[in-house]
Amino acid sequence: xxxxxxxxxxxxxxxxxxxxxxxxxxxxxxxxxxxxxxxxxxxxxxxxxxxxxxxxxxxxxxxxxxxxxxxxxxxxxxxxxxxxxxxxxxxxxxxxxxxxxxxxxxxxxxxxxxxxxxxxxxxxxxxxxx
Numbered sequence: 001x002x003x004x005x006x007x008x009x010x011x012x013x014x015x016x017x018x019x020x021x022x023x024x025x026x027x028x029x030x031x032x033x034x035x036x037x038x039x040x041x042x043x044x045x046x047x048x049x050x051x052x053x054x055x056x057x058x059x060x061x062x063x064x065x066x067x068x069x070x071x072x073x074x075x076x077x078x079x080x081x082x083x084x085x086x087x088x089x090x091x092x093x094x095x096x097x098x099x100x101x102x103x104x105x106x107x108x109x110x111x112x113x114x115x116x117x118x119x120x121x122x123x124x125x126x127x128x129x130x
Contacts, residue, residue, distance in 0.1 A: 031108050039118065042081045042104040046122045049073040050100040053086065054124035057098060061128060063088050070100060080105045084119070094130075099123045 049070040057066035067086050074083050082103045089096030103117035 035106060035108065038080055038107055039104050042077065042102065043120060043122075045073060045077050045081060046100055046102050046120055047124075050098055050122040050124040053100065054096075054098045054126040057089065057096065058126045058129050066098070074100075074102065080107050082117070093128075095125070095127050097123055097125050 052073055053066045053070040056069040057063070060066065067088075070086060071083065074081060082105065084101040084103055087099035087101070089098055099121055101119065101121040103119055105117045106113070109116055
């Protein structure tokens with residue numbers, strides 16, 4: 001009986017068990033933090049793309065050239081940011097509003113849930129330079 005009490009009260013290896021219990025929680029926290037940083041980066045890139053669209057359109061009044069400028073910025077992010085649409089301003093208006101709509105994909109869950117994403121849109125207001 002003393003043998004079993006001694007074995008049960010032995011705490012060798014308890015640090016290893018505690019470490020193995022914390023590792024999954026630490027990995028989940030790290031993945032959440034990385035996804036949050038990716039989402040913030042996607043928001044900043046989308047805002048930059050719509051600002052570039054507005055700048056190019058205000059100078060050239062050309063939809064296709066402005067869309068190409070916005071697409072160049074959006075394509076620099078990789079796979080996690082997908083363009084939904086670019087809403088063109090109404091033709092002939094001196095003041096305009098441009099809008100870019102994107103989907104921000106979850107980078108860790110995209111293999112298991114390919115359609116899981118967060119929609120985001122950014123707007124920019126401008127004036128045509130004549």
